[in-house]
Amino acid sequence: MAILAALLAGLLFGLGLVVSAVVDPAKVLGFLDLAGDWDPSLALVMVGAIPVAALGFVLGRRRPRPLLAASFQPPTARALDSRLIRGAALCGAGWGLVGFCPGPALASLALGAWQSWVFAAAMLLGMAAHAVWNLRR
Amino acid sequence: MSHFTPVAALQGGALIGTSALLCWVLLGRTAGISGIVAGAAQASGAERNWRLAFLAGLILAPLVFALAGGALPVPEVTRNPAMLVVAGLLVGFGTRMGGGCTSGHGVCGLARLSWRSVVATGTFMASAVATVFVTRHLLGL
Known part of the structure; x- marks a missing residue:
């Protein structure tokens, strides 16, 4: 059941990215280009998503555990450290360079643009590089 | 404002939010794509x-x-392969270093009222906007 639930959740996430056209980097760059022909659509994607997600976290508080798993596992990191800032700054630079972030890059693989595949492969390499860098520190 | 699509954006956002809701209520996990x-x-x-x-x-x-x-x-996609590779490396490395991306921090983290996510979201938004300004308006790419 947990596998089916995860498949459904992934499907809904991908459908959301397709419906809102966030899978199109041109759409994303239009949102990030405040000095150009600004397209505020992406802000409304967040306005649509956050309250529904928040409802899930509120509902979760009333239950001892999730319906299909042993326990709630919220992110454990608490510190507002330089790694958070540096990581987010690097991620934002890559996002602004092309217009892909992890979800849309993967959800656009089946849309026929070879660029998604190149970006996704480099993204996986970047994640692997971080894992190696993290071990060496 | 010519490409503004408010209805599709809200609908798509609601679907993404529903995915995050199901991940938490059913699986007890946050729907952060880079972490997944x-x-x-x-x-x-x-x-x-x-x-x-x-x-x-x-x-x-x-x-x-x-x-x-x-x-x-x-x-x-208007960017050449070299830029795609650089951008992919930055996003892959950066999301792991910062512990999340647009979905993990920008949707789930903000919905959980996490200060880390508020700071991360502000940072990657500012960084992305600055990058677009430099590439589009200063370099003309």
Whole structure:
């Protein structure tokens, strides 16, 4: 059941990215280009998503555990450290360079643009590089 | 403002929010894509399997949308392969270093009222806006 639930959740996430056209980097760059022909659509994607997600976290508080798993596992990191800032700054630079972030890059693989595949492969390499860098520190 | 699509954006956002809601209420996990990808590569057993199932759904979503009669958007990428590689490396490394991306921090983290996510979201938004300004308006790319 947990596998089916995860498949459904992934499907809904991908459908959301397709419906809102966030899978199109041109759409994303239009949102990030405040000095150009600004397209505020992406802000409304967040306005649509956050309250529904928040409802899930509120509902979760009333239950001892999730319906299909042993326990709630919220992110454990608490510190507002330089790694958070540096990581987010690097991620934002890559996002602004092309217009892909992890979800849309993967959800656009089946849309026929070879660029998604190149970006996704480099993204996986970047994640692997971080894992190696993290071990060496 | 010519490309503003408020209704589709809100609808798509609600679907993404519903995905995050299900992840938390059913699985007890936050729907952060970069974390799910990294976990799928590093974990094993059930921890790996739910992540692979989520990613399968994410990747197959356009096909399901097309089968249901939806008109698929065509991604318009204007960047050359070298820039794609650099951007992919930055996003891959940066999301792991910062512990999340647009979904993990920008949607789930903000919905959980996490200060880390508020700071991360402000930072990657500012960084992305600055990058677009430099590449588009200063370099003319």
